[in-house]
Amino acid sequence: MSKCTKRKLRGRLWTTTKGIPMHLIVDGKPIDIEADPEMPLLWALRDLAGKTGPKFGCGIAACGACTVHMDGTPVRSCILPLREVQGEITTIEGISTDGKLHPVQQAWLEEQVAQCGYCQAGQIMSAVALLDEIDNPSDEDIDNAMGGNLCRCGTYPRIRAAIKKAAALKTAGI
Amino acid sequence: MRAFIVIATSAIMVFAMATWVLAQETQTPATVDAAAGLPEWEKIYAVFSHPRCANCHVEDDHPRWSGAHYGKTRFHAFNVQRGIDGSGLGNPGLRCMTCHFETNSAVLHGPPGAENWHLAPAEMVWFGKSSGEICAQIKDPARNGGRTLAEVAEHVRSDKLVGWGWSPGPGREPAPGSAEETYQAIEKWAAAGAPCP
Structure with a gap:
């Protein structure tokens, strides 16, 4: 990277010009970066890979806004150091296929879930992970899966409704 | 043929019983030296009951x-x-x-990390249990993962997630002593007959 980018994480600066070469697969595409191995994945995604869908919220895995998948498992990218990244990364920008929204995204639209929207990328990624394992989740399943994704606008009832709608859409093959 | 099956089944049962009895004997030597063993158990209990473990x-x-x-505690x-x-x-x-990834977050209140982060099985309960209850559990293969005491000691010394208890990251009090010291204490306690309080 020729451009020197600095971002602050709770007092730490990440300088992208002092990195080592790394190879990531993000949303199905190979990406070569140079970065400090201690840099959290979120910084690499947003500043180096141009994936600004995942959001910075708390920086300590306490809000879920930064959630992405690593080989299908949801992870909080704000505290996952690059040296521990093993596997393919999927962001909110990589879950639609051939221009068609993922059933969770479609349900989110139909239920008009978002208010400010800041946390929704993380919410959707956790919901996708839930539906990958449980086809028809109960209220309890949803509460268990989504407890780590906070929404200060309080859209939780619509999130629950959208997950149930997404389950129905997915089952119907829509 | 039927007689053969009955005899074979009986032989298998006798063998299994003998193996079980032998396993029990390896858990607790014939003689128990409480004076030597209980101080070692107290070191072990201090670790097992510590919040980083329990x-x-x-x-x-x-x-x-x-x-x-x-x-x-919450x-x-x-x-x-x-x-x-x-x-x-x-x-x-x-x-x-x-x-929880493979290493501790360097940020205060960031998630701690170690390989294979997970809860211990419910039968291995230590939280809220007395010294005597934990002592009985750790000696019981049905509740300690099927381990002999030598295997318990080795597990404590070598398992990465157990070892996290002594290096828990910023802002957290580590368990007392070290993995090696706890290994030694378990060995000495077992050699003394693994007495419980």
Whole structure:
């Protein structure tokens, strides 16, 4: 990277010009970066890979806004150091296929879930992970899966409704 | 043919019983030296009952949080639970390894980390249990993962997640002593007949 980018994480600066070469697969595409191995994945995604869908919220895995998948498992990218990244990364920008929204995204639209929207990328990624394992989740399943994704606008009832709608859409093959 | 099956079955049962008895004998030597063993057990109990260990050795589905920043001990936030499959790895959509990676977060209140982060099986409960109860559990192969005491000692010395208890990251009090010291204490306690208080 020729451009020197600095971002602050709770007092730490990440300088992208002092990195080592790394190879990531993000949303199905190979990406070569140079970065400090201690840099959290979120910084690499947003500043180096141009994936600004995942959001910075708390920086300590306490809000879920930064959630992405690593080989299908949801992870909080704000505290996952690059040296521990093993596997393919999927962001909110990589879950639609051939221009068609993922059933969770479609349900989110139909239920008009978002208010400010800041946390929704993380919410959707956790919901996708839930539906990958449980086809028809109960209220309890949803509460268990989504407890780590906070929404200060309080859209939780619509999130629950959208997950149930997404389950129905997915089952119907829509 | 039927007689052969009966004889063979009996032989297998006798062999299995002998193996079980032998296994029990390896857990507890014939002689018990309480004077030598109990001080070693106290060192072990200090580790097993410490929050860095006991907070994830719970009987229910909720890992605990505790420490200077938390006031009293509380449930892990975010509705984190053992997991509907009983695996101890969390629930679909919110696995332990969603936040707990292989190393500690360097940030205060960031998630601690070690390989294979998970809750201990419910039968290995230490949280809220007395010294005598934990002592009985750790000697019971049905509740200690099928281990001999030598295997328990080795597990304590070599397992990466157990070892995390002595290097828990910023802002957390480590378990007393070290993995090696606890290994030595278990060996001495076992050699003394593994007495319980």
